[in-house]
Amino acid sequence: MNKLNSRKKPKPALEAAKDSQQEHNPLSITIDVAAVEVPEMTEEEQRDRLHLERKVERAFYEAGKALMELRDRKLYRSTHKTFEEYCRDRFGYSRDAAYLKISATTVYENLQKYLPTNGRQIPMPSNERQLRPLAKAELEPNEQASVWEQAVDKVGGKVPSGRVVKDIVDKIRERTKVPNPYHLGEICIIQPKDNPDLRGKSSYWGVITHVGEYSCTVQCWDGDYTAKVEHLKSLELLEEDCQFMQQLCLRLRRLHEVSSRDEAVDWLLQGLGKQTKPYLSALQAKLLAAMEREYKIDPKAKK
Numbered sequence: 539m540n541k542l543n544s545r546k547k548p549k550p551a552l553e554a555a556k557d558s559q560q561e562h563n564p565l566s567i568t569i570d571v572a573a574v575e576v577p578e579m580t581e582e583e584q585r586d587r588l589h590l591e592r593k594v595e596r597a598f599y600e601a602g603k604a605l606m607e608l609r610d611r612k613l614y615r616s617t618h619k620t621f622e623e624y625c626r627d628r629f630g631y632s633r634d635a636a637y638l639k640i641s642a643t644t645v646y647e648n649l650q651k652y653l654p655t656n657g658r659q660i661p662m663p664s665n666e667r668q669l670r671p672l673a674k675a676e677l678e679p680n681e682q683a684s685v686w687e688q689a690v691d692k693v694g695g696k697v698p699s700g701r702v703v704k705d706i707v708d709k710i711r712e713r714t715k716v717p718n719p720y721h722l723g724e725i726c727i728i729q730p731k732d733n734p735d736l737r738g739k740s741s742y743w744g745v746i747t748h749v750g751e752y753s754c755t756v757q758c759w760d761g762d763y764t765a766k767v768e769h770l771k772s773l774e775l776l777e778e779d780c781q782f783m784q785q786l787c788l789r790l791r792r793l794h795e796v797s798s799r800d801e802a803v804d805w806l807l808q809g810l811g812k813q814t815k816p817y818l819s820a821l822q823a824k825l826l827a828a829m830e831r832e833y834k835i836d837p838k839a840k841k
Contacts, residue, residue, distance in 0.1 A: 594664070598642065598666040599643055601639055602639040602641075603643055605640050605643075609640070609737075610737070614628075620761075621636070622636070637734070638666065638673055640734050640735070641669075641674075641733075642663075642669040642673050643734075644673075645669045645672045646662070646663060646669065648679035648682050649662065649663070649682065649686055650662070652683035654683075661690060661696065663697065667699075667700045668699065668700045669703070670700055671703045671704035671707045672685060672707065675707045675710075675711065676752065676766045686703065688706050689703045711752070718749055718750065718767055719772075720746050720767065720770060721749060722746055723745065723784060724780065725743060725745060725746075725772070725773045725780050725783045726743065726744060726756060726771060726772050727742070727743050727773065728758070728765055728769060728770065736765060739763060742759075742812060743758070743773065743783070743811070743813075743814050744756035744787065745757045745783065752766060754767065754770060757787060758787070758811060759790035759791055759807050759810070759811040760791075760811065779816035783816055786818075789830070789835075789837055790810060792830075792839070793807060793835065806822075806825055806826065810822065
């Protein structure tokens with residue numbers, strides 16, 4: 539064999555350098571990684587993705603709808619006297635938190651109904667916090683849709699945060715600001731209109747215990763409620779009549795606080811809780827006094 543032909547051919551400089559490096563560093567390993575091709579999504583997968591995204595977005599809406607049905611059908615009554623107690627024990631929700639979730643559901647439905655459908659795709663809310671400013675504000679359904687559309691535009695067509703929505707709501711309320719006409723101790727009737735937080739409280743009378751910028755706290759026989767000025771109507775009573783109603787409210791609340799009370803007590807409470815006359819008939823007075831004696835309640839107690 540020809541000695542010249544038996545010699546190994548010299549390697550290119552780059553390969554030689556690699557071999558030298560591996561000889562000096564036996565732990566060095568060269569790994570070839572093949573590129574993985576990601577297949578494009580099929581039309582069916584695109585539809586599935588959209589469907590699942592919609593489910594995630596509507597999760598808070600479904601929760602609000604469920605709470606609304608639990609409340610309206612009184613499905614808590616086998617274990618709890620009130621919806622508020624049930625929400626606190628079962629879900630850890632305060633009264634305000636539970637009713638905000640229900641209110642957000644109503645706002646979501648208003649947006650679905652009133653947002654423009656002229657071919658423009660306006661993203662819908664994905665959580666309750668984004669709708670809280672609209673749930674708390676006293677706006678008509680079409681105004682809620684307008685605020686949401688403005689908020690979407692402000693963030694470049696994306697889903698806006700609750701803070702962005704609140705900024706727009708605040709500007710609208712500043713333009714239409716009306717002074718609160720009510721005062722402490724005044725007796726008012728609750729008029730829920732389209733406010734789900736006050737559902738079931740229609741015609742309840744109560745005592746104004748706090749006056750805010752746009753709303754009041756109303757003390758009724760079964761609890762305290764926050765109502766916008768548009769949801770209240772003054773009975774325009776004289777001072778002495780207001781004092782009678784204030785004392786009557788305290789008496790009714792003390793009876794309502796008796797956990798072991800008879801159902802007949804609730805009948806009387808519900809009746810007197812909607813009677814707006816600043817006095818009791820002789821029979822009403824006897825029935826109320828009899829129930830107070832039954833549960834050892836002092837009708838003249840201040841608290």
